[in-house]
Amino acid sequence: MTIERRLTRWARAHLQGLGASFVFVVFAAAVFWFFASFVPDRREAAIEGWRRRLSLRADHGRDNLDRRILTTTDGLRFVAIFRSVRGLLAPGPSEGPAGTEAAHLQRILSDFRHHAHQKSISILDPSGRVRTSNGDVGPGAASLALAADVIRSGASEVALVREPDGAMDLVCAVPVTGDEAGAGRLPILGAVLAVGDASTLLFDLLRQPVATSSRESLLVREDGTDVLFLSPLRFRPDPPLSFRLPLASAGLAARAALSEKDHFRVFSDYRGARVFAAVRRLESTPWGLVVKVDEDEALAAFRK
Numbered sequence: 001m002t003i004e005r006r007l008t009r010w011a012r013a014h015l016q017g018l019g020a021s022f023v024f025v026v027f028a029a030a031v032f033w034f035f036a037s038f039v040p041d042r043r044e045a046a047i048e049g050w051r052r053r054l055s056l057r058a059d060h061g062r063d064n065l066d067r068r069i070l071t072t073t074d075g076l077r078f079v080a081i082f083r084s085v086r087g088l089l090a091p092g093p094s095e096g097p098a099g100t101e102a103a104h105l106q107r108i109l110s111d112f113r114h115h116a117h118q119k120s121i122s123i124l125d126p127s128g129r130v131r132t133s134n135g136d137v138g139p140g141a142a143s144l145a146l147a148a149d150v151i152r153s154g155a156s157e158v159a160l161v162r163e164p165d166g167a168m169d170l171v172c173a174v175p176v177t178g179d180e181a182g183a184g185r186l187p188i189l190g191a192v193l194a195v196g197d198a199s200t201l202l203f204d205l206l207r208q209p210v211a212t213s214s215r216e217s218l219l220v221r222e223d224g225t226d227v228l229f230l231s232p233l234r235f236r237p238d239p240p241l242s243f244r245l246p247l248a249s250a251g252l253a254a255r256a257a258l259s260e261k262d263h264f265r266v267f268s269d270y271r272g273a274r275v276f277a278a279v280r281r282l283e284s285t286p287w288g289l290v291v292k293v294d295e296d297e298a299l300a301a302f303r304k
Contacts (some may be wrong), residue, residue, distance in 0.1 A: 050276050050298045051264045058278035058291040064205045069284040073156055076174040077114055080192045089125055089189035109134035118196040125190045140197050147173045147193040154188050157283045160230050166200040168240050212292035220254040221287045227254045253277040257288025
């Protein structure tokens, strides 16, 4: 074998080795890029998509909840300034208006009740006694207790209450004040109290527009050292106002909804499951809104 042939075979063997090494390096670089860049990028893109969807749903949910609550309380404040309402509660020997004034007052209450889709609207005197009411069923004990608090404090209040028959009601109460000119703090003459079905006035706004296996919206509030769940829960049979968790629970989405105004990240939910959640605090009442989806469902398409 001549030197030329030996050199040719040596060069060919080394070139083949270099080619194989180059292919291996390119393949390894592609694998490294896939796992170090492409996979995380796809995961982040999936998370960002859920951040946009859940945050948009949370923003709309908070705005709609606030609007519905404020519409009711503003309507009650309007009712509270009517002369016939103040006349009914003004100090004096009369037990109530008579004739056309009484009929006018009932029209005011009836119009508000039907327009605001309330079960009842009542006017209470300073002692908490119902002076007049419009509706098929009068307010229950829990609703009357809320009105009594409003009369004592002079500040409007909104609450969810469970009636003896198990029905959940949204209760709003505003004070009725006197109109003495130049008075520093107007005297509290009583309160106007509205009671409505929470399922049609509030909980309907929490229903998801697109069904998924784990997506859920819920309302919470602080109750002492606990988080109290106000709305129906998708994965627990407990009725509203019956299930609670310690406020100190680490990473709890419901806790964040009460302490963080606007946020999105991985939390744990009331089951202890890892979820992506957008949390919001309502402006009209000290409640929190959680809009969430299980992390496993959110990343299922990415993991395929």
